[in-house]
Amino acid sequence: MLKILRESLLNAPIVHRGKYHYFIHPISDGVPRLEPELLEEVTEHILGMVSRDFDKIIAIEAMGIPLATAISMKTGVPFCIIRKRPYGLEGEIKLSQETGYSKGELYINDISEGDRVLIVDDVISTGGTLVALMSALKRVGATVTDTIVVIERGDGVSRLKEMDIDVKTLVRIDVTEKGVSIEDIHE
Numbered sequence: 001m002l003k004i005l006r007e008s009l010l011n012a013p014i015v016h017r018g019k020y021h022y023f024i025h026p027i028s029d030g031v032p033r034l035e036p037e038l039l040e041e042v043t044e045h046i047l048g049m050v051s052r053d054f055d056k057i058i059a060i061e062a063m064g065i066p067l068a069t070a071i072s073m074k075t076g077v078p079f080c081i082i083r084k085r086p087y088g089l090e091g092e093i094k095l096s097q098e099t100g101y102s103k104g105e106l107y108i109n110d111i112s113e114g115d116r117v118l119i120v121d122d123v124i125s126t127g128g129t130l131v132a133l134m135s136a137l138k139r140v141g142a143t144v145t146d147t148i149v150v151i152e153r154g155d156g157v158s159r160l161k162e163m164d165i166d167v168k169t170l171v172r173i174d175v176t177e178k179g180v181s182i183e184d185i186h187e
């Protein structure tokens with residue numbers, strides 16, 4: 001199970017972003033190229049882990065997009081992208097994103113009260129991105145049916161758990177300057 005994901009993570013190069021050891025992987029960066037077999041393995045696995053009770057998929061720009069596209073095509077459910085630039089539409093919500101290596105703004109459009117949303121993203125690390133998104137969705141009145149993230153590193157999942165938010169992940173890794181090691185992988 002998740003054989004291609006496992007192998008590809010073990011081969012991921014590491015670069016420094018300040019003090020942060022950043023792994024580079026097809027799912028999280030589109031570099032090296034994302035092979036359809038890996039995308040298929042990951043999205044099929046995701047669909048086995050989530051409830052099918054959602055009417056919108058939410059992807060965070062940029063690397064939530066290929067995952068959301070594949071899930072959308074398999075389920076027939078539309079997806080919205082949380083963008084890094086504003087459109088100035090009525091009702092647009094701005095939130096501040098902070099990761100282990102960057103700070104910026106994210107903009108939510110077309111999510112309304114009563115929506116049942118599946119959140120999908122490539123990586124959770126500090127959890128900063130999802131903490132900001134979750135509180136915005138709560139304000140809107142949307143219901144999150146599941147939050148699924150492919151790759152987990154750092155303490156973001158426990159940080160969200162302390163806030164009573166459950167995040168499912170396919171694989172937990174540790175990253176050092178020597179490379180990626182697998183701590184846990186979903187069967």
Ligand SMILES: O=P(O)(O)OC[C@H]1O[C@H](OP(=O)(O)OP(=O)(O)O)[C@H](O)[C@@H]1O
Binds near residue numbers: 062128
């Ligand atoms: O748990 P956190 O510390 O918040 O980090 C996770 C976020 O970092 C990455 O996004 P990034 O802003 O690098 O965007 P990208 O998808 O364009 O690479 C990733 O896609 C998550 O959204």
Ligand code: HPA
Binds near residue numbers: 021029123125
């Ligand atoms: O180390 C990383 N690599 C790729 N994407 C990421 N998003 C948060 N951390 C990382």
